[in-house]
Amino acid sequence: MQAEQEIVDRLCEEFPFLKGRVHVQRQKRIFTGHLVKEEFEQVIRYLHNNMGFYKANHVVGTDEGENLGFIYLLSNKEGIMLALKEIAPKSDPKINSMTCIYPSLERHERELVDLFGAEVQGLPEGPSYPLPDGWPKGNYPLRKEWKPEYFDKNTMTYNPPDAGNDKGKR
Amino acid sequence: MVLKLVKILIFPGFSFLAIYGMFLEYLDRKIYARIQNRMGPPWYQPLADFLKLLGKEIIIPADSNKKMFKILPIVSLAAVASAFVYIPVFGNTSSAFFEGDLIIVLYLMTITTICMFLAGWYSRGVYATIGSVRTLTQMFAYEVPLFMALLAPALIAKTWSITGMTAFYEEHPRYILINIPALFVALISGQGKLERAPFDSPEAETEIVSGVFVEYSGRLLAFFKLSVDCELVLVASLISAIFLPIMTDIAVLDFVIYLLKTIGILIIFSLMRSIMARFRIDQVVKICWRYLTPIATVQIIINLLIRGLLTL
Amino acid sequence: MEKVDENKERAENKENEENKESKQNRETSERNRIVIPIGPQHPSLKEPSSFIITLEGEKVVDAVIGVGYVHRGIEKACESRTYIQNLYLIERVCGICSHTHSTAFCQGIEELAGITIPRRAAYIRVIVAELERLHSHLLWLGVAAHEIGFDTLFMYSWRDREKVLDVLAEICGNRVNYGINTIGGVRRDIDSEMMQDTLKMADYLEGQLKYYLDLVMTDKVLSARLVGIGKLSREDALKFGVVGPVARAAGIMDDIRIIEPYAAYDEIPVNPVTDTHADVFGRTVVRIKEMLESLEIIRYSVKNIPDGDIAVKAPRRIPAGEVISRTEAPRGENIHYIRSNGTDMPDRVRIRAPSQANWQGMRHMLQGQYLADIPITIAAIDPCYSCTDRAIVVNSESGTEIMDWQGLRQYSIEWYKKRGIDVSLVKMPERKFYA
Numbered sequence: 031m032q033a034e035q036e037i038v039d040r041l042c043e044e045f046p047f048l049k050g051r052v053h054v055q056r057q058k059r060i061f062t063g064h065l066v067k068e069e070f071e072q073v074i075r076y077l078h079n080n081m082g083f084y085k086a087n088h089v090v091g092t093d094e095g096e097n098l099g100f101i102y103l104l105s106n107k108e109g110i111m112l113a114l115k116e117i118a119p120k121s122d123p124k125i126n127s128m129t130c131i132y133p134s135l136e137r138h139e140r141e142l143v144d145l146f147g148a149e150v151q152g153l154p155e156g157p158s159y160p161l162p163d164g165w166p167k168g169n170y171p172l173r174k175e176w177k178p179e180y181f182d183k184n185t186m187t188y189n190p191p192d193a194g195n196d197k198g199k200r
Numbered sequence: 201m202v203l204k205l206v207k208i209l210i211f212p213g214f215s216f217l218a219i220y221g222m223f224l225e226y227l228d229r230k231i232y233a234r235i236q237n238r239m240g241p242p243w244y245q246p247l248a249d250f251l252k253l254l255g256k257e258i259i260i261p262a263d264s265n266k267k268m269f270k271i272l273p274i275v276s277l278a279a280v281a282s283a284f285v286y287i288p289v290f291g292n293t294s295s296a297f298f299e300g301d302l303i304i305v306l307y308l309m310t311i312t313t314i315c316m317f318l319a320g321w322y323s324r325g326v327y328a329t330i331g332s333v334r335t336l337t338q339m340f341a342y343e344v345p346l347f348m349a350l351l352a353p354a355l356i357a358k359t360w361s362i363t364g365m366t367a368f369y370e371e372h373p374r375y376i377l378i379n380i381p382a383l384f385v386a387l388i389s390g391q392g393k394l395e396r397a398p399f400d401s402p403e404a405e406t407e408i409v410s411g412v413f414v415e416y417s418g419r420l421l422a423f424f425k426l427s428v429d430c431e432l433v434l435v436a437s438l439i440s441a442i443f444l445p446i447m448t449d450i451a452v453l454d455f456v457i458y459l460l461k462t463i464g465i466l467i468i469f470s471l472m473r474s475i476m477a478r479f480r481i482d483q484v485v486k487i488c489w490r491y492l493t494p495i496a497t498v499q500i501i502i503n504l505l506i507r508g509l510l511t512l
Numbered sequence: 513m514e515k516v517d518e519n520k521e522r523a524e525n526k527e528n529e530e531n532k533e534s535k536q537n538r539e540t541s542e543r544n545r546i547v548i549p550i551g552p553q554h555p556s557l558k559e560p561s562s563f564i565i566t567l568e569g570e571k572v573v574d575a576v577i578g579v580g581y582v583h584r585g586i587e588k589a590c591e592s593r594t595y596i597q598n599l600y601l602i603e604r605v606c607g608i609c610s611h612t613h614s615t616a617f618c619q620g621i622e623e624l625a626g627i628t629i630p631r632r633a634a635y636i637r638v639i640v641a642e643l644e645r646l647h648s649h650l651l652w653l654g655v656a657a658h659e660i661g662f663d664t665l666f667m668y669s670w671r672d673r674e675k676v677l678d679v680l681a682e683i684c685g686n687r688v689n690y691g692i693n694t695i696g697g698v699r700r701d702i703d704s705e706m707m708q709d710t711l712k713m714a715d716y717l718e719g720q721l722k723y724y725l726d727l728v729m730t731d732k733v734l735s736a737r738l739v740g741i742g743k744l745s746r747e748d749a750l751k752f753g754v755v756g757p758v759a760r761a762a763g764i765m766d767d768i769r770i771i772e773p774y775a776a777y778d779e780i781p782v783n784p785v786t787d788t789h790a791d792v793f794g795r796t797v798v799r800i801k802e803m804l805e806s807l808e809i810i811r812y813s814v815k816n817i818p819d820g821d822i823a824v825k826a827p828r829r830i831p832a833g834e835v836i837s838r839t840e841a842p843r844g845e846n847i848h849y850i851r852s853n854g855t856d857m858p859d860r861v862r863i864r865a866p867s868q869a870n871w872q873g874m875r876h877m878l879q880g881q882y883l884a885d886i887p888i889t890i891a892a893i894d895p896c897y898s899c900t901d902r903a904i905v906v907n908s909e910s911g912t913e914i915m916d917w918q919g920l921r922q923y924s925i926e927w928y929k930k931r932g933i934d935v936s937l938v939k940m941p942e943r944k945f946y947a
Contacts (some may be wrong), residue, residue, distance in 0.1 A: 109771035134753030160580035236667035478661025
């Protein structure tokens with residue numbers, strides 16, 4: 031727990047806005063609160079350049095009601111995992127791609143684009159992943175309001191029932 | 201005349217060649233399977249495969265040259281069958297022979313490979329094109345050592361006829377021993393000629409699906425497969441006739457010895473196939489030119505010297 | 513002054529000429545390029561994925577990798593199922609490494625609920641995990657051998673893999689998708705007869721594995737096809753974040769069993785296996801040595817397994833919270849992120865299977881290779897497309913039926929009879945367990 035606490039202390043010292051928003055969950059696990067874009071980028075760059083978090087394991091997209099959450103899981107040589115969270119409103123889900131510092135994140139960030147509808151700026155060109163070609167635009171399956179039972183596999187259309195019209199509901 | 205036709209078409213000609221080819225394929229697959237701890241196919245499997253393919257639909261790719269696409273399997277089979285006529289099978293003379301038939305056989309053998317190259321080239325698929333280019337590349341690699349190895353014994357025998365060579369070595373059996381390095385070269389480059397593992401990169405299943413045959417189906421594929429089987433018999437018979445001319449003067453006994461020799465060579469081919477991984481095409485070229493060709497060259501020089509000593 | 517100008521002019525001319533030449537070279541080389549598709553269906557791929565390979569002669573210039581053909585929506589499906597239902601869903605993320613996924617999921621939920629599982633259960637998890645690693649690596653060895661056209665090794669290693677599967681079937685009741693984990697422990701106990709069979713299998717396999725290692729180390733043809741292929745240096749491995757045997761072959765020790773011991777790995781000695789070849793050869797050696805290590809772990813756990821219960825009761829509702837759970841899958845580090853909201857269904861489940869991490873370095877590994885080396889380079893990361901894509905669930909309208917071996921065979925005979933083929937005349941050998 032010593033090493034984990036040191037990391038937390040050093041982060042709080044460097045970034046005053048992190049005070050009270052970082053905690054050690056258990057051995058080898060550090061979680062942060064949700065940060066906005068500007069804060070997030072400062073912290074992730076610092077973690078990569080100065081604190082030896084050489085590896086980004088993956089990105090978890092989450093649905094936070096009005097917002098989208100992105101959890102970047104970073105780890106260092108000792109195997110300490112730091113979950114750095116970023117938040118962006120669903121109305122304007124723009125985040126910057128972190129592939130410039132962690133090239134391994136490319137596939138994970140593509141998933142955010144396809145499954146959550148995040149706009150990841152700076153992501154290298156490439157085929158979409160993992161949804162098939164011809165997937166209707168504006169359908170983001172992992173958002174909570176998207177229900178698989180309203181999706182018609184044959185016509186590839188999403189038909190939510192109108193309010194009051196319960197036809198098609200399970 | 202009639203006897204000659206029977207000899208060419210039925211025994212020991214084409215029909216025998218086809219049946220024996222299928223038998224050798226069965227034996228090859230069985231040995232391969234037993235080495236790998238598998239059961240292997242039943243004895244009628246190659247025939248069943250052939251009959252099944254005959255009944256299948258033929259699909260010809262739209263982009264391909266249709267005439268060539270259809271004609272090549274037949275040409276390939278015909279080339280092998282005509283080459284087989286010059287090899288002694290029943291008794292110590294072949295069905296037809298003349299001075300220089302060894303050269304004819306070698307060139308007829310090349311026609312099958314050229315047919316495969318053209319088949320791949322005219323079917324216009326990507327895999328088939330790569331396969332045909334590889335077939336040609338491999339041909340340039342194995343052909344020189346194979347030809348040199350097969351021609352070396354002829355230098356001592358002072359004849360360019362397979363039947364004549366057999367007769368010579370029957371009279372002077374000790375000269376067979378001189379040709380052992382050439383036999384070694386012939387066995388390895390023969391494996392390359394037959395495009396079998398480890399030299400099967402022209403039809404490598406995991407890379408280019410099955411190379412030149414990828415667009416072929418039905419009857420056309422059946423004939424190609426048959427010509428490949430016949431080629432196996434041809435190469436095995438040629439090596440046995442040139443390097444192991446063990447003859448009695450009783451025709452039936454000679455025939456039995458012929459079967460034993462070719463089966464023996466097939467076993468060596470099967471072993472080679474099962475104990476090695478596939479070489480890359482550049483590695484094939486390297487092996488043929490760096491190791492096999494020098495051995496064959498040395499053999500030729502030795503045989504030329506011996507020939508010179510003999511004439512003294 | 514003039515001289516300088518002259519020199520300048522000459523230099524410029526030369527530059528122009530060079531430009532022209534290089535342009536010409538580039539044009540001819542571009543004309544010689546062919547694009548070949550490998551996949552979505554291709555004999556060297558065991559699952560669907562597509563590679564658009566640009567070739568110049570036999571050399572690879574560029575590769576575009578398309579995966580996602582087996583995206584099944586498992587993560588979304590998890591959100592509308594209870595934890596127990598999810599357990600069986602998650603086991604089906606991958607057919608080869610199903611145990612490691614269910615272990616990671618169970619561990620996460622046990623951490624959220626604050627349960628400690630009994631030691632005996634932890635040991636059983638380890639035994640099954642190591643057996644799984646054995647059969648996965650043997651499967652890989654066979655596939656890799658097949659890719660380079662060495663079918664004899666392929667048949668041999670798959671024959672040996674059957675022995676491991678027989679032991680797995682005896683312990684778990686299934687050859688794949690073992691269904692042994694449950695939240696709070698394991699579902700089936702292991703008895704002394706099973707332990708004896710396991711040890712017998714381990715003795716047999718040890719001899720075989722040593723032989724394979726010897727083969728790989730000494731066979732000239734194998735090394736001609738494996739050494740120097742699919743290079744991914746230590747720096748590149750770190751940059752692309754590869755995991756498992758791919759990273760270990762580049763000298764990076766990232767074994768979760770050592771870094772963050774889970775289940776009973778804190779008591780069991782695990783020796784790290786690394787190599788410095790950083791190519792396909794290194795990956796092969798690492799995997800074979802890892803199998804030998806697995807045998808040691810299995811022997812140790814069978815000998816030292818404590819007595820006691822095999823499971824504790826787990827609550828149906830899991831307290832709100834989030835957790836990251838890591839395990840070492842046969843292909844590398846497997847991470848599950850689980851967030852609960854206090855109900856009996858999870859709020860979010862995210863599975864990062866090891867294959868997903870390993871894809872990133874693929875393009876780099878393929879560039880400059882020969883076409884003939886593409887299959888083995890792809891195979892060498894042991895790609896598991898189902899794991900990569902995870903995430904549609906098939907609903908059977910007729911419900912499920914339980915069939916035994918005889919019933920299944922009867923069903924298949926009927927199925928073919930309806931189509932005019934009678935296969936009932938074919939004799940089937942009796943299935944035997946390892947003894």
